[in-house]
Amino acid sequence: MSDTDFFCSRWVQAPEWVTAQTPGALPAGFRAAGVACGLKASGKLDLGLMVADGDVVTSAIRFTSSAVLAAPVVVTRDRVKAERIRVIAVNSGNANAATGGRGLDEAARMQGAAAMATGFSEDGIAVCSTGVIGVQLDGRKVVRGMLAAGHALGPGGEPAFAEAITTTDKFDKRASLTVLLSGGAVALTAQAKGAGMIQPRFATLLCFVQTDAVLDVPTADLLLGVCVKRSFDRISVDGQLSTNDTIVLQASGASGVPIDPESDDELRFGQALDALLRQLALLVVKDGEGSKRVGRVTVRGGNAGGVEAVARAVANSPLVKAALHGGDPNWGRIAQAIGAALHGGGAIAYDIAIEGVQVAVAGAGVGHDVAALAQLVAGDEVQYDIGLPGDGHETEVFFSDLSHEYVTINADYTT
Amino acid sequence: MSDTDFFCSRWVQAPEWVTAQTPGALPAGFRAAGVACGLKASGKLDLGLMVADGDVVTSAIRFTSSAVLAAPVVVTRDRVKAERIRVIAVNSGNANAATGGRGLDEAARMQGAAAMATGFSEDGIAVCSTGVIGVQLDGRKVVRGMLAAGHALGPGGEPAFAEAITTTDKFDKRASLTVLLSGGAVALTAQAKGAGMIQPRFATLLCFVQTDAVLDVPTADLLLGVCVKRSFDRISVDGQLSTNDTIVLQASGASGVPIDPESDDELRFGQALDALLRQLALLVVKDGEGSKRVGRVTVRGGNAGGVEAVARAVANSPLVKAALHGGDPNWGRIAQAIGAALHGGGAIAYDIAIEGVQVAVAGAGVGHDVAALAQLVAGDEVQYDIGLPGDGHETEVFFSDLSHEYVTINADYTT
Numbered sequence: 001m002s003d004t005d006f007f008c009s010r011w012v013q014a015p016e017w018v019t020a021q022t023p024g025a026l027p028a029g030f031r032a033a034g035v036a037c038g039l040k041a042s043g044k045l046d047l048g049l050m051v052a053d054g055d056v057v058t059s060a061i062r063f064t065s066s067a068v069l070a071a072p073v074v075v076t077r078d079r080v081k082a083e084r085i086r087v088i089a090v091n092s093g094n095a096n097a098a099t100g101g102r103g104l105d106e107a108a109r110m111q112g113a114a115a116m117a118t119g120f121s122e123d124g125i126a127v128c129s130t131g132v133i134g135v136q137l138d139g140r141k142v143v144r145g146m147l148a149a150g151h152a153l154g155p156g157g158e159p160a161f162a163e164a165i166t167t168t169d170k171f172d173k174r175a176s177l178t179v180l181l182s183g184g185a186v187a188l189t190a191q192a193k194g195a196g197m198i199q200p201r202f203a204t205l206l207c208f209v210q211t212d213a214v215l216d217v218p219t220a221d222l223l224l225g226v227c228v229k230r231s232f233d234r235i236s237v238d239g240q241l242s243t244n245d246t247i248v249l250q251a252s253g254a255s256g257v258p259i260d261p262e263s264d265d266e267l268r269f270g271q272a273l274d275a276l277l278r279q280l281a282l283l284v285v286k287d288g289e290g291s292k293r294v295g296r297v298t299v300r301g302g303n304a305g306g307v308e309a310v311a312r313a314v315a316n317s318p319l320v321k322a323a324l325h326g327g328d329p330n331w332g333r334i335a336q337a338i339g340a341a342l343h344g345g346g347a348i349a350y351d352i353a354i355e356g357v358q359v360a361v362a363g364a365g366v367g368h369d370v371a372a373l374a375q376l377v378a379g380d381e382v383q384y385d386i387g388l389p390g391d392g393h394e395t396e397v398f399f400s401d402l403s404h405e406y407v408t409i410n411a412d413y414t415t
Numbered sequence: 416m417s418d419t420d421f422f423c424s425r426w427v428q429a430p431e432w433v434t435a436q437t438p439g440a441l442p443a444g445f446r447a448a449g450v451a452c453g454l455k456a457s458g459k460l461d462l463g464l465m466v467a468d469g470d471v472v473t474s475a476i477r478f479t480s481s482a483v484l485a486a487p488v489v490v491t492r493d494r495v496k497a498e499r500i501r502v503i504a505v506n507s508g509n510a511n512a513a514t515g516g517r518g519l520d521e522a523a524r525m526q527g528a529a530a531m532a533t534g535f536s537e538d539g540i541a542v543c544s545t546g547v548i549g550v551q552l553d554g555r556k557v558v559r560g561m562l563a564a565g566h567a568l569g570p571g572g573e574p575a576f577a578e579a580i581t582t583t584d585k586f587d588k589r590a591s592l593t594v595l596l597s598g599g600a601v602a603l604t605a606q607a608k609g610a611g612m613i614q615p616r617f618a619t620l621l622c623f624v625q626t627d628a629v630l631d632v633p634t635a636d637l638l639l640g641v642c643v644k645r646s647f648d649r650i651s652v653d654g655q656l657s658t659n660d661t662i663v664l665q666a667s668g669a670s671g672v673p674i675d676p677e678s679d680d681e682l683r684f685g686q687a688l689d690a691l692l693r694q695l696a697l698l699v700v701k702d703g704e705g706s707k708r709v710g711r712v713t714v715r716g717g718n719a720g721g722v723e724a725v726a727r728a729v730a731n732s733p734l735v736k737a738a739l740h741g742g743d744p745n746w747g748r749i750a751q752a753i754g755a756a757l758h759g760g761g762a763i764a765y766d767i768a769i770e771g772v773q774v775a776v777a778g779a780g781v782g783h784d785v786a787a788l789a790q791l792v793a794g795d796e797v798q799y800d801i802g803l804p805g806d807g808h809e810t811e812v813f814f815s816d817l818s819h820e821y822v823t824i825n826a827d828y829t830t
Contacts, residue, residue, distance in 0.1 A: 067763050068754025068778070098750040100779020133747025134780040243754055318733065318817075332548025335513040339483025339658055348482050363483070364515020365549040402733075 006175045012279045017180040018272045026158050027187035027212035029054040029252025033152035034160030037145025039093030047145040048164035050088040056253035058217045059085035060224040064245035070097035071107035072127040083217040086124035089114035096129040096137040097243040106137040113143040117150025128246045162191040173283040179272040181265040183257040186213040194284030207247040214258040215251035223270050224249045231277035235285045235398045236315045288400030295324045295382045295399050302390015313341035315399035325401035327378040331359040351387035421590045427694045432595040433687045442602035442627035444469040444667025448567035449575030452560025454508030462560040463579035465503040471668035473632045474500035475639040479660035485512035486522035487542040498632040501539035504529035511544040511552040512658040521552040528558040532565025543661045577606040588698040594687040596680040598672040601628040609699030622662040629673040630666035638685050639664045646692035650700045650813045651730045703815030710739050710797045710814050717805015728756035730814035740816035742793040746774040766802035
């Protein structure tokens with residue numbers, strides 16, 4: 001896709017007041033950098049800094065819901081003012097997870113080094129790590145790299161920052177949007193990294209969002225919370241929950257364009273953020289380790305818990321995912337996933353349609369053009385619609401297929 | 416393995432009063448047959464009959480817990496006296512699942528044909544199907560095949576019966592045991608089929624067990640229930656729950672050797688059945704589609720729900736399973752699975768050992784000989800021990816690895 005074709009999925013509609021730009025420039029009031037500090041044996045960029053200058057910087061943050069938290073998540077959660085994050089210091093190549101007290105010390109040291117490198121106080125510095133779990137972070141490399149990154153900080157540092165946060169990612173997940181509001185245009189940019197270990201309940205790994213709009217703290221928190229629920233919360237590559245997931249929204253206020261609570265502008269900006277995060281989340285799914293197709297399952301029914309359970313069961317079923325990979329319209333596996341999600345009862349009168357072709361009604365298969373359906377499921381995106389008894393609840397999950405490459409990547413990651 | 420090496424896993428100890436024989440012979444009072452009726456395009460055997468004659472036939476049965484039940488499960492559950500199953504009529508090549516009212520009619524017709532073929536009444540005839548979901552069963556083929564199977568019934572029919580129940584199985588899962596009791600020797604035989612779609616909560620697909628012991632109905636039901644909980648309930652190939660899982664225990668009583676309730680003989684027979692079903696369950700895991708290694712995760716801790724959730728999360732984690740496949744001692748993924756299972760809290764002080772090598776203590780990695788561990792996890796069976804805070808609860812799950820072949824098999828099953 002070309003740089004401005006950011007909105008490439010049929011499942012995401014960008015509002016007309018949003019324009020995608022070529023990524024690379026940051027909103028006013030931001031500087032960034034990415035350097036190589038030696039954590040990645042390949043010598044690739046592995047350490048990034050993102051700094052919001054400005055006088056009225058606000059922020060919001062969300063973390064993984066795992067009970068096993070990486071050290072940087074603990075340090076950021078416990079020692080940072082979530083609403084005043086000035087600096088994001090991030091490394092790839094090592095997750096600093098399952099590293100005990102020494103890992104916490106290293107995360108704090110990383111935070112301190114970022115404070116030295118940027119001149120901001122530590123309670124405004126979020127630290128993030130991504131990479132292998134269970135290996136101690138080499139703090140000397142991090143400290144040295146942080147000082148180099150501090151020197152390299154600039155408004156043109158976004159590409160290096162975006163590269164420095166990646167691990168097994170195969171393509172960029174970043175965007176630069178212009179959002180037209182009543183007070184003028186604001187910039188909205190983001191960098192995400194994903195690939196494996198992407199899970200249903202808050203599944204971003206790392207995502208950083210910048211805007212030069214003037215956002216008050218409750219609005220930033222509200223908008224980030226709502227949009228994460230509709231994006232990174234609704235995707236699954238492999239049903240695995242990372243120990244390190246973190247998403248941060250920073251507003252520099254440098255444009256001087258305000259977004260007032262409960263205003264039309266809040267709605268317009270919120271829809272822009274929604275489209276941005278949904279498309280980024282879909283890119284994370286698309287870049288799922290070894291993925292070649294993206295599926296979307298929509299489930300409707302009268303029971304909220306059942307609707308959610310079925311959507312997750314279908315999206316995480318290795319049988320459904322392998323069939324998606326093969327372009328095989330094997331809807332019996334969807335029936336299987338429905339039954340497993342709702343197990344323990346009588347017969348369920350479910351309906352299933354794939355790409356608009358009805359394949360099952362009231363729990364039984366119905367005649368359909370198998371060859372035509374096989375053609376439809378060979379595309380890049382495949383839509384599954386499931387109806388359960390009753391009305392009133394609806395949900396969706398986006399998921400990647402299960403490929404040989406996933407196995408190759410994950411059978412031999414550490415050795 | 417040779418025929419009498421049935422107990423091949425280090426995780427199953429056969430009691431000394433149990434001897435494995437070359438499979439093929441049925442216990443006294445049983446006849447079986449397997450024929451090809453054309454459901455499998457390959458022309459392989461696809462229809463089996465197992466008949467218990469004798470005057471004091473007793474039985475017990477367990478079904479899948481899926482909410483989407485195959486037609487034969489519904490018919491057997493609703494129309495058969497579970498404690499007096501004379502005949503098992505089974506087909507492979509078609510699951511008769513998600514087939515609606517017509518599927519129920521076909522399952523009943525299959526039952527009726529088995530009644531005609533064997534001379535027993537329909538309420539003593541269990542019907543089972545396995546194969547593709549969502550395709551109508553061709554009842555004419557089944558009826559014709561059933562009559563042929565009825566003519567073929569004999570005490571030497573076990574091998575053909577065992578073959579007729581298989582789908583993607585790569586090797587036999589059957590056994591012939593002699594169990595020494597105080598009143599003499601009894602025979603205990605079984606045939607199972609598995610491969611894909613094998614799930615945590617009752618995961619056998621199909622398993623049929625025969626004995627010539629004299630078993631009263633409550634004892635048969637109790638022993639089957641307990642032993643299933645320790646075997647087929649504790650395995651996972653791919654976390655998928657079949658619509659068709661059925662296990663039947665039949666006792667002909669033809670040996671005249673009684674197993675009295677709460678006697679030493681009940682214990683001895685129960686331990687024999689336990690070892691039989693655990694080894695069969697392990698063979699099902701070992702034959703998991705594409706599997707080359709079997710893992711066993713044991714979890715101990717103070718919270719029963721947490722212990723169970725962690726064991727399931729580890730056994731079903733595609734990351735852990737891919738690492739098992741690759742012989743990669745990537746214990747960080749186990750930490751990830753622990754966190755995901757218990758998500759939503761503070762830090763968990765978990766311990767992890769792999770093949771007896773401690774790799775994490777109190778939530779942090781500890782030094783170990785990585786090269787030696789890599790050697791240990793390259794074997795056929797890999798043991799994972801996880802400790803959670805507290806005491807008093809312990810569970811285990813056996814699981815297969817995730818391989819390229821699993822993807823190959825499942826990406827293109829129906830087309």
